[in-house]
Amino acid sequence: MNNLNLKKHISGQFNTELEEVVNQVLVMGGLVEQQLIDAISAIHTQDLDLARLIVTKDQQVNLLEVDIDEDCTRIIAKRQPAASDLRLVLAIIKTITDLERIGDVAKRIGMMVIDNANKKQPPLVSMENMGLRTVKMLHEVLDAFARMDVVAAIEVHKEDAKVDREYESIIRELMTFMMEDPRSIPQVLNVLWCARSLERVGDRVQNIAEYIIYFVKGKDVRHRSDEDIYTLLDS
Amino acid sequence: MNNLNLKKHISGQFNTELEEVVNQVLVMGGLVEQQLIDAISAIHTQDLDLARLIVTKDQQVNLLEVDIDEDCTRIIAKRQPAASDLRLVLAIIKTITDLERIGDVAKRIGMMVIDNANKKQPPLVSMENMGLRTVKMLHEVLDAFARMDVVAAIEVHKEDAKVDREYESIIRELMTFMMEDPRSIPQVLNVLWCARSLERVGDRVQNIAEYIIYFVKGKDVRHRSDEDIYTLLDS
Numbered sequence: 001m002n003n004l005n006l007k008k009h010i011s012g013q014f015n016t017e018l019e020e021v022v023n024q025v026l027v028m029g030g031l032v033e034q035q036l037i038d039a040i041s042a043i044h045t046q047d048l049d050l051a052r053l054i055v056t057k058d059q060q061v062n063l064l065e066v067d068i069d070e071d072c073t074r075i076i077a078k079r080q081p082a083a084s085d086l087r088l089v090l091a092i093i094k095t096i097t098d099l100e101r102i103g104d105v106a107k108r109i110g111m112m113v114i115d116n117a118n119k120k121q122p123p124l125v126s127m128e129n130m131g132l133r134t135v136k137m138l139h140e141v142l143d144a145f146a147r148m149d150v151v152a153a154i155e156v157h158k159e160d161a162k163v164d165r166e167y168e169s170i171i172r173e174l175m176t177f178m179m180e181d182p183r184s185i186p187q188v189l190n191v192l193w194c195a196r197s198l199e200r201v202g203d204r205v206q207n208i209a210e211y212i213i214y215f216v217k218g219k220d221v222r223h224r225s226d227e228d229i230y231t232l233l234d235s
Numbered sequence: 236m237n238n239l240n241l242k243k244h245i246s247g248q249f250n251t252e253l254e255e256v257v258n259q260v261l262v263m264g265g266l267v268e269q270q271l272i273d274a275i276s277a278i279h280t281q282d283l284d285l286a287r288l289i290v291t292k293d294q295q296v297n298l299l300e301v302d303i304d305e306d307c308t309r310i311i312a313k314r315q316p317a318a319s320d321l322r323l324v325l326a327i328i329k330t331i332t333d334l335e336r337i338g339d340v341a342k343r344i345g346m347m348v349i350d351n352a353n354k355k356q357p358p359l360v361s362m363e364n365m366g367l368r369t370v371k372m373l374h375e376v377l378d379a380f381a382r383m384d385v386v387a388a389i390e391v392h393k394e395d396a397k398v399d400r401e402y403e404s405i406i407r408e409l410m411t412f413m414m415e416d417p418r419s420i421p422q423v424l425n426v427l428w429c430a431r432s433l434e435r436v437g438d439r440v441q442n443i444a445e446y447i448i449y450f451v452k453g454k455d456v457r458h459r460s461d462e463d464i465y466t467l468l469d470s
Contacts, residue, residue, distance in 0.1 A: 059458070062457070062458035063458070065457070065458075066455050066457060066458065069455065070455065073321065073322075073325060076311060076321060076325075077317045077318070077321055080315040082312045083312070086308065086311060086312055087308075090308060090311075090328070093325070093328070094332075097329075097332070171424075175420055175421060175424065178413070178417065178420055179417045179418070179420055182413065182414045182417045183414070185410055185413055185414055186410060189406075189410065189427070192424070193431070196428070220301050220304065220305065222297070222300070222301060223294070223297035223298070223300075223301065
């Protein structure tokens with residue numbers, strides 16, 4: 001299901017501009033996804049060079065956000081889009097904010113790996129698993145974005161409940177670890193912040209899924225219950 | 236210094252629409268500010284009724300975000316604003332996202348007060364102080380927004396460094412408390428999440444200050460160093 005429907009404009013130039021900005025979002029999404037993959041890999045391998053690289057590369061993500069935002073503003077000013085074109089541009093402006101914040105999570109994990117190097121490590125396997133799930137969610141929502149596919153967006157939206165459950169279990173695991181070895185508290189807190197940030201990646205992927213729904217269905221479903229959102233499929 | 240400059244439109248109706256949406260942002264800002272004040276008061280008084288009220292009222296904040304967002308979209312579609320009008324509308328769309336998230340922080344604090352009721356409390360005075368500073372920052376940035384005052388926006392932007400220092404000190408205080416009494420870890424973590432959220436309020440106030448700069452100066456200063464931003468005053 002491809003709902004982008006960019007062929008309909010009389011102005012071929014306008015088509016090109018919209019297509020280009022959508023492509024830029026996908027480039028930014030791909031970069032953020034790679035940052036997140038690298039961050040989770042760095043948790044596992046404790047590769048400090050990789051961790052430092054992630055921290056440095058975050059600036060690329062930031063610059064892409066500013067560039068795409070500028071492109072969107074220019075399109076609105078020049079093309080005066082209405083209806084679904086306007087919804088697309090506004091959805092993009094919001095999507096890149098969430099992508100940028102997911103980039104920040106990768107950077108934070110990189111910094112945690114650097115800070116915690118050569119110290120006693122708390123258990124990290126569950127966090128890696130949760131991290132891999134959020135990477136999968138991000139990949140799927142970017143796919144859904146590329147095709148403006150509401151069904152796929154809703155599927156990935158539902159996945160977040162699993163991230164929340166994994167997160168609760170990680171918190172319990174890390175609390176037990178701290179109670180048994182209070183000297184480890186500073187390192188464990190560092191890990192806890194990252195676990196919480198990763199849990200928030202799931203929420204941000206949900207946000208992007210909601211912008212896709214907004215674009216295709218013309219309905220703002222933010223702050224609605226999951227059930228409300230999922231019944232949209234039937235309408 | 237009033238930079239809103241809404242008198243210049245030929246269409247009186249367009250003026251009214253822009254003024255109304257700016258007023259709505261200030262209404263939303265006032266509500267969020269009150270929620271934050273109440274939340275910090277609830278930390279101090281341990282007033283569970285107040286805490287529950289804050290949690291319930293968060294939905295009002297959410298609805299305002301969706302309403303204002305809709306108004307902005309309608310204005311873009313109908314009035315096809317350009318230049319500073321367009322920047323104003325885009326600055327509003329972003330501002331309300333940050334205001335809504337500050338509302339979430341108040342809600343989270345309310346939930347923490349409820350969760351931690353009748354349990355041994357970690358030290359909370361420093362967190363109240365940091366909370367009061369973020370309230371002051373929020374108040375000042377809303378004032379700056381009402382007048383689109385770049386000088387005031389930069390002043391409040393600078394304040395965040397103090398929040399960051401207070402936050403670091405709170406974390407050290409709470410870590411010490413946990414190490415001395417590991418059984419308190421679950422409650423302290425609850426407080427730590429809130430401290431971290433409050434620290435993020437400072438960042439969100441900085442974002443709003445940056446949107447004011449964007450509107451007035453036409454420059455996107457996100458992800459720039461503080462020094463870069465502050466030299467803008469001279470340009």
